[in-house]
Amino acid sequence: MTIKEKAAAMKLDSTLMASRPAEMRNRALSAMIKALQANQAEIFRANDQDLAEAAENKVPEAVVKRLKFTPQKLSDAVKGIENLIAMPDKVYETQLVRELDEGLTLVRESCPIGVIGVIFEARPDAMVQIASLCIKSGNCAILKGGSETKHTNKILFSLIAQSAAESGLPENCLFQAEQRDEISELLSCHESVDLLIPRGSNAFVQYIMDNTKIPVMGHADGICHIYVDKAFDIDKAVPVLIDAKTQYTAACNAVETLLVHKDAVDLLMPRLNQALREHHIELRATADIADRYDSIQATEEDFETEYLDLILSAKTVKNIDEAIVHINRYGSHHTDCIITEDQEAAEYFMRMVDSAGVYQNCSTRFADGFRYGFGAEVGISTGKLHARGPVGIEGLLTYKYKLFGNGQIVADYASGKKEFHFKDCM
């Protein structure tokens, strides 16, 4: 069966999937936990095979670290599913009940989006997380994981799909694409697939966005900023900056650029510079900082670059407005932070910066579905439509308007014979 045929079958099954009760979807998640735990040995054996092939193919260390599936990661994944099971059901949540006129009632109710295609990096826990989010939200999903985890993904997917089927979910609710060339086929399935969520490198996400008519949710870049305002606490600034740069340097929510108020430079830089050296972070700064603190001088290009590496660009700004304009111009509308004790400045910054996440006095690395209490995430959106920031269950739902009448026609309202009275009942 081609991806196109499979997607068409899923589209037909998607209304069935959407109509399955919450208990059945939760039962599938419970079955998934049992299956994962009962087949641990087999999962780790498959993962060893992936690791052996990765060693053979000289796959970079960072990728190996992600593709290695450990008992700890399995237990975290199980905890994530347990969180999802415990969460209230958001599918078929009534969002509005409005009497338009006597006997004519409008109801807005949430419902699943339909068929979702997720293309994700070589991380076995991502497979579990994404599949469980799609099941909890009543969506059908086409899953394509990174090829470096093919053995692990194969066994994980078969356990997940079996748990879903055994619990009564429709046959076509989940499908695993295994070949890389299936991605381009998936991109042409705009008649059956409602949403694509690509995760991976900037270039990859941009490629997806440019080559499909299917709506795409996600982010291409992650150029996050930390702005140190003049009224800042150095005991917060330095640890937050180091955490945001080093806690997971390759993540999209790692900080890339430091902006410093001109009056904050002298207090901040000596201690920060020392911490940067201790953590082997290279500083690329505007002349005023570079000259005095022995750093490389930043070029215009530095401020447009997502390093994903132990490099930090830095720039002095004359006031908060210059920082805001810089962020809105060079940033990727992902997550940006102000370090300040001045609450008014914080509120102003957080209102004026046009990003999915605007933070005060904490690490940009908090931008994550699990840390926001969503249980898990399918990705982070820097788009402004539909979902913004980490995307959990809510981002996988849409809504429909139901109108209940008893024979009402519009002509009566157009002629003035009848009138709407709009009464909200919830």
Next chain:
Amino acid sequence: MTIKEKAAAMKLDSTLMASRPAEMRNRALSAMIKALQANQAEIFRANDQDLAEAAENKVPEAVVKRLKFTPQKLSDAVKGIENLIAMPDKVYETQLVRELDEGLTLVRESCPIGVIGVIFEARPDAMVQIASLCIKSGNCAILKGGSETKHTNKILFSLIAQSAAESGLPENCLFQAEQRDEISELLSCHESVDLLIPRGSNAFVQYIMDNTKIPVMGHADGICHIYVDKAFDIDKAVPVLIDAKTQYTAACNAVETLLVHKDAVDLLMPRLNQALREHHIELRATADIADRYDSIQATEEDFETEYLDLILSAKTVKNIDEAIVHINRYGSHHTDCIITEDQEAAEYFMRMVDSAGVYQNCSTRFADGFRYGFGAEVGISTGKLHARGPVGIEGLLTYKYKLFGNGQIVADYASGKKEFHFKDCM
């Protein structure tokens, strides 16, 4: 100034626009009402000019009817603005307050999308409605109306823009594009424009969707269905069908296809057929109906056609599931209705039909922002992401996540030194 330069200036002003308080936005709307009323004579004079040119250019009757601006239409437009002023402000509405850990609080707050481009048909009231919705929702807007109303739009826009500026809104909050070739320039402004809302013919909307990287909200087709179930009330079925076809035949929410349960045909058809004839509606039906009620026989193509004309296609189905499959296959996910007294059948139909609007026992023509009590609409979305159905203020808003901390770093949570406790405070 080119559209590109103008859009870039608006992008810069969009955060200013977003930070203007509700009172200022409402003041601009009040000023707009005063300006429209004080300059009626001039507005109608400009409209006469458009009408004269339309007569010269032999513009079709239906278009002339729309472009004619009457005292009644002006008073309706004013009433629409008054409704918007009276509505609670939705910008900066707190949607979530969650304590992630002590001293670390996540807040989700709604905010304007930014810069919105709306391309709309030759209807002076559309200009007023769209501009006022954008102002109320704190968005900057690029407006391009149909060329047949250029004189009316020019005066309307200058009154609106002046009202906005006088009330303190940013200089670049509104811009009117007047040339048709400016549309293609607008399509390339993906760095400055956050959302495009095209209204018009299927072909036009599809063209826009295919030729821009800017997210597009709207609908290309409007193939709406009415399904008459076996347990139906003929006193509801016939008037609803006639209203849905004739009340505004050229509208996207007019019915195009009738589906009839096989056991309902004999009761429905004689009376319906008579009503169709009285209203000069041509019936194109499947053989079983066509043979007995002297109608044209429908082809496969009929069920894929948005007639926007006094033509109705009809098909017999053996049960509700066949109706649902037909609608999900041939429909455009706009608005579809079931006529039934069987509540269980209605609920099933309304859950399984994958459309923005699913109705029971009332005309599909109710699918409209004003009739839903939104005050006005910028369009109707058949997409499932972001806004679905009629789009009012809520559809013009997005949200951002604000995270307030006092120096928290992710490393502490990753190492287990600290733990999240997720406590929702609203």
